[in-house]
Amino acid sequence: MEQNTLLQIAKDFGSPVYVYDAEKIESQYKRLTSAFDKVKQVKLNYAVKALSNISILKLFNTLGSGLDTVSIQEVQLGLKAGFKAEDIIFTPNGVSLEEIENASKLGVQINIDNLSILEQFGTKHPKTPVCIRINPHVMAGGNTNISVGHIDSKFGISIHQIPHLLRIVENTNMTINGIHMHTGSDILDIDVFLYASEILFKTAKNFKNLEFIDFGSGFKVPYKEGDIETNIEELGEKLSTRFNAFCEAYGKPLTLAFEPGKFLVSEAGYFLTKVNVVKQTTSTVFAQVDSGFNHLIRPMLYGSQHDIVNISNPEGRERFYSVVGYICETDTFANNRRINEISEDDILAFKNAGAYCYSMASNYNSRYRPAEVLWYDHKAHLIRKRETFDDILNNQIEITL
Numbered sequence: 001m002e003q004n005t006l007l008q009i010a011k012d013f014g015s016p017v018y019v020y021d022a023e024k025i026e027s028q029y030k031r032l033t034s035a036f037d038k039v040k041q042v043k044l045n046y047a048v049k050a051l052s053n054i055s056i057l058k059l060f061n062t063l064g065s066g067l068d069t070v071s072i073q074e075v076q077l078g079l080k081a082g083f084k085a086e087d088i089i090f091t092p093n094g095v096s097l098e099e100i101e102n103a104s105k106l107g108v109q110i111n112i113d114n115l116s117i118l119e120q121f122g123t124k125h126p127k128t129p130v131c132i133r134i135n136p137h138v139m140a141g142g143n144t145n146i147s148v149g150h151i152d153s154k155f156g157i158s159i160h161q162i163p164h165l166l167r168i169v170e171n172t173n174m175t176i177n178g179i180h181m182h183t184g185s186d187i188l189d190i191d192v193f194l195y196a197s198e199i200l201f202k203t204a205k206n207f208k209n210l211e212f213i214d215f216g217s218g219f220k221v222p223y224k225e226g227d228i229e230t231n232i233e234e235l236g237e238k239l240s241t242r243f244n245a246f247c248e249a250y251g252k253p254l255t256l257a258f259e260p261g262k263f264l265v266s267e268a269g270y271f272l273t274k275v276n277v278v279k280q281t282t283s284t285v286f287a288q289v290d291s292g293f294n295h296l297i298r299p300m301l302y303g304s305q306h307d308i309v310n311i312s313n314p315e316g317r318e319r320f321y322s323v324v325g326y327i328c329e330t331d332t333f334a335n336n337r338r339i340n341e342i343s344e345d346d347i348l349a350f351k352n353a354g355a356y357c358y359s360m361a362s363n364y365n366s367r368y369r370p371a372e373v374l375w376y377d378h379k380a381h382l383i384r385k386r387e388t389f390d391d392i393l394n395n396q397i398e399i400t401l
């Protein structure tokens, strides 16, 4: 997006504010679908948890996307946004049988990731087709926070438990219509992905009634200069060939499904903050903005590096800054970062603020969560109001003491 547009949005809607570029979301969606255009049936289910504003969901609906949901509330949001139940897959982890049954009653595709619930659900509802989440035990990336396929992961049914899984399916007479893996965010290496896919294909042969194979997500997008990005075109080429060969051997065309979050929305997002204070210390210059990890927790939680641009002074001389927030706790956004000279009241734009930013925001320090704006059709649309004092008090009960 143009820096001047962003500046104008900060002026019109105040700061801090999240801004999402609909065109970028659309182009990422199209890039992914066209990478797999050699497969007859491809389904993208956007992972709602990355950015769950209902207007964003409606945008995905217009693109022809489905949804990947991890809570019954996300299912309800999706239905409210106009998605058909059959275009929603429910992929929770560690939720109660009751929540899975409630989602199933709404008509969405159920994906089960443990044998205990599979047996209980299959016994009670043998006629409801179920997808199973497999853990192929593949390390994607190097960080155990984001590699959910490894041996100690809480996600999925281990491939070593397939014999037990098959016994449950046989005993309950339930139908397995899909098989799924999600090895975690940030897959660096296409070969790792293809390796995990082979395990999925091998597992899939055990089930006669499949309709789809869901390869999850974990596509990497660049955050800082020099970052690698998953080569979607190369992955599309290689996986499509392999998938089509599998369908041939299986004897039936299946749907190839993905459920990307970050890939679709990360780069479309900008987080605009205003500099409250420029504070010189003995060792660094702090730029303190009107936000903190209450609004954008990824740098503190995952060590993520979001590029920060001073859109008020884009031509200014570059200097080194530590960009921090106003929370009464360490809330560093960037350390020793080269940024165009910063003055108080300047607007700083954080890049890659589409995925896991607003959706992880909180009211810590009793601060309001920011507004959200969708840049769509060359216009800025407010899609979430900034909170007010009433929102802070909402649900609190003052007792008489």
Ligand SMILES: *Cc1c(COP(=O)(O)O)cnc(C)c1O
Binding pocket: 047, 049, 050, 068, 070, 091, 182, 184, 185, 186, 216, 217, 218, 219, 259, 260, 261, 262, 263, 355
């Ligand atoms: C979070 C999640 C995704 C999306 O992952 P990204 O890295 O954002 O693409 C997909 N599937 C499941 C099951 C998830 O939990």
